[in-house]
Amino acid sequence: MKNKNRIETNTWIKTRNYCNVIFGLVGISVCIASHNRLVLLLILLCMAIIILNSLITKHILKEVEVYAASLEANILQIMQKGEMQEISHYEDSLLSKSQMQLSRLCDCIGRMVKESKQDKEVLQSLVSDIAHQVKTPIANAMLYITALQKADLSIQKREHYLKILSEQITKLDFLMDNLLKMSRLEVGIFLLEPKVLPIQETLAEALGSIAIKAEEKDISISVECEEELTALHDKKWTGEVFENVLDNAIKYTTEHGNISISVKRNEFYTIVEIADTGIGIPQNEIPKIFQRFYRGKNVRNKQGVGIGLYLVREILSMEKGFISVDSKCGKGSKFSIYLSNN
Incomplete structure (x- = not known):
């Protein structure tokens, strides 16, 4: 009986060992299969990455080619015609952004x-205007110099010619002085230094410069200006503004x-109003009187070169001010000069 039980026990142990071996082999097979599957997945993933990278690189290279070709075409069109191809303002791409910057x-x-073209035209116009303005007094001066060289010229005619010659030289000196002021202002050689100063002092100096001219024509000048009034201005150049406007009023x-x-x-400006009882300015000429070398049809018999009011406008503009005109033919003119308070 004992032998029989021992045999059964041994048989059960052997069977269990066989099962363990079989299950172990199956586990190993499953592990090997899982490992192989993982390796295969990794290989497939690497291949997909390589293919995707290749496609992306190809797409980027194509985009770069299109980008370069478009930029080249735009640059060529700019060089040839000075304009660009039409671009889309709704795209948010590198090409669109580059085209916008271009x-x-x-x-x-x-x-x-x-x-540059406008500056060249202005320069040509300026040279032409200066040549025209200078040519007349020089030609007149040469004419009277030739006349004065005649031996049989009477004393009366000689004195008359000398007077005219002196007037032409004075006119030429006046022209050159104004041209010098104009050129220095335009190129910035003279920089204005506006300061808050009393208006009465600047105005008084300008009146002193033109007082003799007013007395010669028996023109009365009245002034209403409170002593404490101040404005932002350059005393020297604003004095030039007042003097030019007053000189025209007297003339x-x-x-x-x-x-x-x-x-x-x-609230914002100190306004200097200069009104006269002169010949006035036609309405169609008022916008032109501040142009360089412009002279109205009804004043061409008066001495002048048409620079004074141009200088007035430029000086006031540099001081952040401006000038306006109200005029009626036969009744006179009123020039309103606006100077900034601060």
Whole structure:
């Protein structure tokens, strides 16, 4: 009986060992299969990455080619025609952004070319105007110099010619002085230094410069200006403004006329009004009187070169001020000079 039980026990142990071996082999097979599957997945993933990278690189290279070709075409068109191809403002791509920047550069270059062309035209016009203004007094002076060289010229004619010659030289000196002022202002050689100063002092100095001219024509000048009134201005150059406007008022006002000066102040500006009882300015000429070398049809018989009011406008502009005109033919003119308070 004992032998029988021992045999059964041994048989059960052997069977269990066989099962353990079989299960172990199956586990190993499963592990090997799982490992092989993982390796296969890794290989497939690497292949997919390589293929995807290749496609992306190819796409990027194609985009770069399109980008370069488009930029080249735009640059070529800018060089040949000064303009760009039409671009889409709704795309948010590198090409669109680059084209936008290139468009801005094109616009900037276009503006610079236009300004350069305008400057060249202004320079040509200025040279032509100066040549025209200088030519007349020089030609007249040469004519009278030739006449004065005649031996049989009477003393009366000689004195008359000398007087005319002196007038032509004075006119030429006046012209050159104003041209010098104009050129120095335009190129910035003279920089204005506006300060808050009393208006009465600047106005008084300008009146002193033109007082003799007013007395010669028996023109009365009245002034209303409170002593404490101040404004932002450069004393020297603003004095030039007052002197030019007053000189014109005297020049175009008949004998025994009147010139009134009043100074008032508002929130932003101190306003100097200079009114005369002169010949006035036609309405269609008022916008032109501040142009360089412009002279109205009804004043061409008067001495002048047409620079004074141009200088007035430029000086006031540099001081952040401006000038306006109200005029009626036969009744006179009123020039309102606006100077900034601060």
